[in-house]
Amino acid sequence: MPDQNDLTLSHLNETGEAQMVDVSYKNVTRRQAVAKGEIKMKLETFEAIETGNTPKGDVVGTAKIAGIMAAKQTANLIPLCHPLPLQKIDVKIIGDKTLPGYQIEATVITKAETGVEMEALTAVSIAALTLYDMAKALEKSMKIENIRLMSKTGGKSGNYTLLNP
Amino acid sequence: MPDQNDLTLSHLNETGEAQMVDVSYKNVTRRQAVAKGEIKMKLETFEAIETGNTPKGDVVGTAKIAGIMAAKQTANLIPLCHPLPLQKIDVKIIGDKTLPGYQIEATVITKAETGVEMEALTAVSIAALTLYDMAKALEKSMKIENIRLMSKTGGKSGNYTLLNP
Amino acid sequence: MPDQNDLTLSHLNETGEAQMVDVSYKNVTRRQAVAKGEIKMKLETFEAIETGNTPKGDVVGTAKIAGIMAAKQTANLIPLCHPLPLQKIDVKIIGDKTLPGYQIEATVITKAETGVEMEALTAVSIAALTLYDMAKALEKSMKIENIRLMSKTGGKSGNYTLLNP
Amino acid sequence: MPDQNDLTLSHLNETGEAQMVDVSYKNVTRRQAVAKGEIKMKLETFEAIETGNTPKGDVVGTAKIAGIMAAKQTANLIPLCHPLPLQKIDVKIIGDKTLPGYQIEATVITKAETGVEMEALTAVSIAALTLYDMAKALEKSMKIENIRLMSKTGGKSGNYTLLNP
Amino acid sequence: MPDQNDLTLSHLNETGEAQMVDVSYKNVTRRQAVAKGEIKMKLETFEAIETGNTPKGDVVGTAKIAGIMAAKQTANLIPLCHPLPLQKIDVKIIGDKTLPGYQIEATVITKAETGVEMEALTAVSIAALTLYDMAKALEKSMKIENIRLMSKTGGKSGNYTLLNP
Amino acid sequence: MPDQNDLTLSHLNETGEAQMVDVSYKNVTRRQAVAKGEIKMKLETFEAIETGNTPKGDVVGTAKIAGIMAAKQTANLIPLCHPLPLQKIDVKIIGDKTLPGYQIEATVITKAETGVEMEALTAVSIAALTLYDMAKALEKSMKIENIRLMSKTGGKSGNYTLLNP
Structure with a gap:
């Protein structure tokens, strides 16, 4: 439980105001984060995407590109995130007929003073939103669920793996 | 069930390739969309935010600003969204001790040829990610759940309300 | 030859300084622009893309999404372009074995006081650059050629069609 | 011919889906890329720019600034490009009466794990589009031609120079 | 004194939280805003810019382009600004030897439901910062002063002119 | 007076054209910059913000977030700035009844080949503009004043401290 010993919100300074943490004294190390999430829909929506998707793969392909590009926008979207290479x-x-819907997984790697958890979570979120956008003419009741950090490695605070993924 | 009569994925053209729908022949009308979502966490994380948050409100305040600003980036994030005023x-x-966590609701209004469902969903998603970012030093196992469209009004396709919110 | 009667550079004011033209007194009309361009490569590069491309279509699909998203960035890239819905x-x-390479065509429509020629040309350019990026491990000597405006319609200055496309 | 031994499209993973190459195990080295391109126009268009341009240099100066700023947007425009310092x-x-038109050359330098070919090509492309934008009231039939990588240096894959520039 | 009758901060809702004002019920009218500001420097810095600037005009020309492009980014920079065409x-x-330094003036026009005061002020601010950037190797003690709204016209709230410009 | 020995405008090349300085041969060192500025307003405007601000702190909190996010956009706003981590x-x-108005201070730290003066100045400028935006319904005659670099440390050119802050 590597994240429970930290008794303060690192983004809040002494007087309670938001701040960006100073990471300039931390070492540059290779860091990786993996996040997951899913979008649930009616079976007929799922089947329509799977069928319509077969010849060109554009629904899933577009969502994937959107997720990759969004990861690069993370520091512009999340106010206190550090801009990182x-x-x-x-x-x-991946289509999952048992949901029914799609499982989304993002992996991000940096060599920096801080981790890329937010980049991985942002990629998953925007990929899910793109799936919603491309299928919303078929169904508006789709739900994006279970966006979570699966693991992080690298950095002084040690590795993390979600216990109940 | 206003969205079930539409038998095709409007973002896919005849040959299955992704396309942005032509909305130039649609009328400009006042359109509103409401989306919701939530972030779940441990009770001690929730209480730490609520306590640390009291004097300045920065965790929730920062997430709120992030959501508003993200709505304005929607067309830059979701590939086939139309840029709209x-x-x-x-x-x-809103803090919800029974989750425990936070309920997030976004309302977006436009006067345009197409709706703002994606803007509302994007605002909720980025606000939730910002909450995650600001509390992740306390807990990495938080989950973003149940991001969904509550309602849309305006436009020729009629109003929509989620049946089981 | 509808564009030869205009004897001044509309982006230059009386003293020769760059300016953004005032279009606030022009009427909002439906306007369309079509642009084309091509990327030329070795036959083996073309065939590698076509073959590798078959199962998922990602090289061409990614370039297409990049072009669409770039059109929305036009006013942020071209200094004196008006931001438009x-x-x-x-x-x-479209793959063209006789080039060998790819033909790229972009069509953009707005309802605004000014046209979308730059949006169409930007979409073509960024789609071509994305094709280059995705194949540059195979060949660095690809060339982007013949980026041109094919036609524009709408607006007071009348329609335009390129004579020798 | 340093780029012909690479038999696979590095942006495509085993199953044919688009991916961003992992460069985290590559060394940081100083890398440079040079790209060129040109925009061709009627002689009278060229002369109008040259004349109108004399006192303040704004057409060419604006295009130059646009190219520099666009290089910094490369990773936001090209989906699988790495964000780099x-x-x-x-x-x-450079004005070239024999085209008639303008020769554009961009040089970009980084110290990173991967090269800046796309940044140089993007700078050339957006500078050319800006020239088009600023002169399009005079002539819409201008063409952007011959956008190409001239050379790259640095990195493990060795140097590259275009044979027939 | 058209702005003193408004007793509430329109960006704060009933409970004191930040909000973006709903302008969807306001009429679209032509609106203009003019802002000014200045940057003060040592006389030798001013003269160096003026001299170095003569042949190509790049210091002032670059700052001007930066100001124009920044106005288009206003809604992405100021959290509660509405995105507007x-x-x-x-x-x-304009160089002013009596400061010594430069006077900057920006004029922005929209046809929208709300005004463009922030766009004009943002253009002035970023143009001033660009002047600072381009001369900071000569002098770091330059100061940006007196950024102010000169006038606004259009809209239901009436016109405004700064009394002591 | 560390910045007076530099006799040339480093952003201008030999022929007077704008250029981005090559910093690739400079060492990566930890660099810090501090900038300040202020916004002046009527006493009743100041008191309205202070009072309305008490429960949630949103005016000042929003401006602070805007400043932090703007610092990350510096290289996209100032044409010749290097993109930096x-x-x-x-x-x-800080509210200052004697102005009356607000004092704004920004501190930015990087580990890079060049400094972050522009990032600190941009953060102050956008925070000030956001304060203006949020209070402009009360008073349009507010003025942004005295935006200046207080100090910079790190880098070969040595430290700098403003003599008359």
Whole structure:
């Protein structure tokens, strides 16, 4: 439980105001974060995407590109995120008839003084929103669920793995 | 069930390739969309935010600003969204001890040829990610859940209200 | 030859300084622009893309999404372009073994006081650059050629069609 | 011919889906890329720019600034480009009566794990589009031609120079 | 004194939280705003810019372009600003030996439900910062002063002119 | 007086054209910049903000977030700024009844080949503009004043402290 010993909100300074944490004294290390999430829909919506998707793969392909590009916008979207160079962004989107819907997984790697959890979570979120956008003419009741950090590695605070993924 | 009669994915053209729908022949009308979502966390994380948050309100206040600003970035994040003028963006974030966590609601209004469902959903998603970012030093196992469109009004396709919110 | 009667550079004011033209007194009309361009490569590069491309279509699909998203960034890239709402952006990318390479065509529609020529040309340019990016491990000597405005319609200055396309 | 031994499209993973290459294991080295391109126009258009341009230099100066700023947007425009720190961006635009039109050259330098070919090509492309934008009231039939990578240096894959520039 | 009758901060809702004002019920009218500001420097800095500036005009020309482009980013920078179409942006920068330094003036025009005061003020601010950036190797003690709204016209709240400009 | 020995405008090349300085041969060192500025208003405007601000702190809190986010946009706003990773951004906004108005201070830290003066000055400027935006319904005659660099540390050119702050 590496994240429970930290008794303060690191983004809040002594007087309670928002601040960006100073990471300039931390070491540059290779850091990786993996996040997941899913979008649930009616079976007929899922089947329409799967069928319509077959010849060109554009629904899933577009969502994947959107997720990759969004990871690069993370520091512009999340106010207190540090702008970081990113060495790899990968987004996987897998159809899951049992949901029914899609499982989304993003992996982001940096060599920096701080981690890329937010980049991975942002990639998953925007990929899910893009799936919603591309299928919303079929169904507006789709829900984006279970966006979560699966693991992080690298950095002084040690590795983290979600216990109940 | 206003969205079930539409038998095709409007973002896919005849040959299955992604396309942005032509809305130039649609009328400009006042359109509103409301989306909701939530972030769940441990009770001690929730209480730490609520306590640390009291004097300045910065965790929730920062997430709210992030949501509003993200709504304005929607067309830059979601590949096939139309860039629209926006006349109002409102983001509400309410602590809910029973989750425990926060309920997030976004309302977006435009006068345009197409609706602002994606803007409302994007505002909710980025506000939730910002809450995650600001509390992740306390807990990494928070989950973003149940991001959904509550309602849309305006436009030729009629109004929509989620049946099981 | 509708564009030869205009004897001044409309972006230059009386003293020769750059300026953004005032279009506030022009009427809002539906306007469309079509632009084309191409990327030329070795036959083996073309065939590698075509083959590798078959199962998922990602090289061409990614370039297409990049072109659509770039059209929305036009006013942020071209200093004196007016920010406009866009009602439709379409990008077509067609393999052409005789080049060898790819033909790219973009169509953009707005209802505004000024046209979308730059949006169409920007979509073509960024789609071509994305094709280059995705194949540059195979060949760095690809060339982007013949980016041109094919036609524009709408607006007081009348329609335009390129004579020798 | 340093780029012909690479038999796979590095942006495509095993199953044919688009991916951003992992460069985290590559060394940071100083890397430079040079790209060129040109815009061709009627002689009278060229002369109008040259004349109108004399007192303040704004057409060419604006295009140059646009090219420099666009290089910094490369990773936001090209989906699978890595966001990189850039240590130098230079854009040269030279009038060439024999085209008639303008020769554009961009040089970009980074110290990073991957090169800046796309940044140099993007700078050339956006500078050319800006020239088009600023002269399009005079002539819409201008064409952007011959956008190409001239050379790259630095990095493990070795140097590259275009054989027939 | 048209702005003193408004007893509430329109950006604060009933409970004191930040909100974006709903302008969807306001009429679209042509609106203009003019803002000014100045940057003060040592006489030798001013003279160096004026001299170095003569042949190509790049210091002032670059700042002018930066101001125009920044006006288009206003809604992305100021959290509660509405994204608006802009029909004209003009930035004038005039050397003033008596400061010594530069006077900057921006004029922005829209046809929208709300005004463009922030766009004009943002253009002035970023143009001033660009002047600072381009001369800071000569002098770091330059100061940006007196950024103010000169006038606004259009809209239901009436016109405004600064009494002591 | 560390900045007076530099006899040339480093952003201008030999022929007077704008250029981005090559910093690739400079060492990466920890660099910090501090900038300040203020916004002046009528006493009743100040008191309205202070009173309305008490329960939630949103006027000042929103301006602070805007300043932090703007620092990350500096290289996209100032044409010749280098894009840099940033390790810390802090913005302080303090009410000052004697102005009356608000004092704004920004501190930015990087580990890079060049400094972050422009990032600190941009954070102050956008925070001040946001204060203006949020109070402009009360008073349009507010003025942004005295935006200046207080100090910079790190880098070969040595430290700098403003003599008459």
